[in-house]
Amino acid sequence: METKEKYIISAIVEHKPGVLYQVSNMFRRRGFNIETITVGESEQIGLARMTMTIKGDERIVEQVVKQLNKLLDVVKVSILDPEFTVSRELALIKINTPNPAVRSDVINYTEIFKGRIVDVAHDSLIVEMTGSSEKITAFIELMKTFGVKELARTGITALPRGMKSTKME
């Protein structure tokens, strides 16, 4: 049995309506599970970058890449090697701060995790946290003792390090 590993897939796609639908529909139809997906502009005009994380074995990931490549609006697909990849996620976390003691604890933890307080209300704070998914998960776990009121995570976005490129030739 091959174990399920987490893979990061980076796809350069045509930046036009319907492409996200094509991609997500392909995943649904073929029974592949997307853990996270982010979409945004790339460095090239008219092209967007989709970053997806999926769990599976090598065979499944190979199929995912082939099925993505088969879509006409998908221009290039790369599997990113975690060792040579910078990946980041952003999360906004609204935390209960019913009293000054809790509030100062949350602020301290946020500093330790190199996060930022981006909103303050009389009984809650919103923390902006960027970093690896693991770091964000660890921070959220910690905050659960205070009470996480609302949470929004972006899923990761990623680029290969150094000279390696996922760019269209």
Place this chain on the structure above:
Amino acid sequence: MTRMSGAKALIESLRREHVDVIFGIPGGAIIPIHDVLYDAEDIRHILMRHEQCAAHAADGYARASGKVGVCMATSGPGATNLVTGIANAYMDSTPIVAFTGQVPRPMIGKDAFQEVDIVGITTPITKYSFQVSKASEIPKIVKAAFYIASSGRPGPVLVDIPKDIQIETDDVEFDHDINIRGYKPNYDPHPLQVKRAADLLADAERPVIISGGGVIASGASSELVALAELLQAPVAITLMGKGCMPEDHPLFLGLLGMHGTIASNLIVSEADVLLAVGTRFSDRTTGKTEKFCPDAKIIHIDIDTAEIGKNIEPHVPIVADAKRALKAIRKHLLRKLKKRERTAWMKKIRELKQQHEEMSEKEGLSPPRLMKELRKLLPADTIITTEVGQNQMWAALYLKMYKPRTFISSGGLGTMGFGFPASLGAKVACPDVPVVDIAGDGSFLMTEQDLATSVTEKIPVIVIIMDNRFLGMVAQWQRLFYDRRYSSIDLGKTPDFVKLAEAFGAQGIYVGSLSEFRNAVKEALRSDVTTVIDVPISSEENVFPMVPPGEEITKIIKER
């Protein structure tokens, strides 16, 4: 740059793609296009009686001719009625372009009358679905649509055109280069992979070839036969591959898989090197995948990278056009192949094939016998279409084909009702050859209304209904695997197919014996109107050989 309406731009674009026939039905959201067609004497619009039939007819046209088939429907229900036909073309890799009318742009998203998101609906069953956003885009989109449909692994493309765009006048430019960044089909085989494949084949004791629809799509029949003869490798076919090789060839094994011939299923399972070309290893072909050719080194040639390793993991993948790949392998082998004697194996193959021949030597109106008799009466270039179910498998197993593009059947989707409208499309493509739809009564009733099209548009075909008053294949499964609990398969005594045919102005003939059958076929071949031949067969007939679903292909049921 010319100023014209979107509808005119569309018709002019179709001319540039050499379209001379469209299968369609008009409706509110596509009237402006039909208004231009009114004056287009060089483009024949064949008015179908159901949009599903328009799509199947375009499919049959494409398969018979090798050209792109075109169908057209209005928005909403017109468009959704095309869906089965589009899905069918997608599963069987047929190049068709479907045009749909759409509600005017300002109405899109408002749930307007006859509005449906046909681009959303067809995205998973097309190579690509376009929605036109302004008239000036039409020539480029049409050119891209035909290019996408017919290149690489062929397939359906949909173009959705809002009604106001059909009417609006715009500056239109027709000369466009099509360059799709995310679509670059690879036709040439990688030389290293060719060498690896050739080396495996050269050393093989028992090389076997599986030939699929890709061989027909790429026109690789002569390359296939040449390679098989050079290797002295027997050839099994998938349903989509039927016609890729003359079936009287000594190396021909027959259909492989669930309804495979004994020779095919056993010999393929014995292979030490398997060359699979233009096939996607469908479950109907492989049976239980874990037990499929466990000892063979598998070479897989397909133009679609995504087919490599999807169902079966090959040892040597070759992503290329079948014709070029087969040619390259043969060229490589010519230099090094030693002549091999396989006398014992060839004798075994002959014996297994003889067993199959004996299965069609029954008396009376037994379907295998009917197929054998029919073959004697039909010219070699006759085009056969089939419906889906027992009729289809009897045709696949017992009706010998000799040429590519003469056997047209719904393989992947298994669409009952496909054969008759497909026969109309094939007849339009090839008016000078007889076209025969091998049908069951259940299937034919799904699209029989297009008898009206065949009569009014003067497209004479022959429909042979093997009439068991049952949904025969379901009944067969219930007989074999559900303890004869015949649930919802009895079609009763209606209709009278002779009267039905006559009501449409076609010819209907009921036959009660083999000699009446022969006479009816001869009469139908002479007729200039569509002929429906109703052949009563026993409702207890089974199609054999058969492999139970999910079993390995060597577990053959030969009779019961």
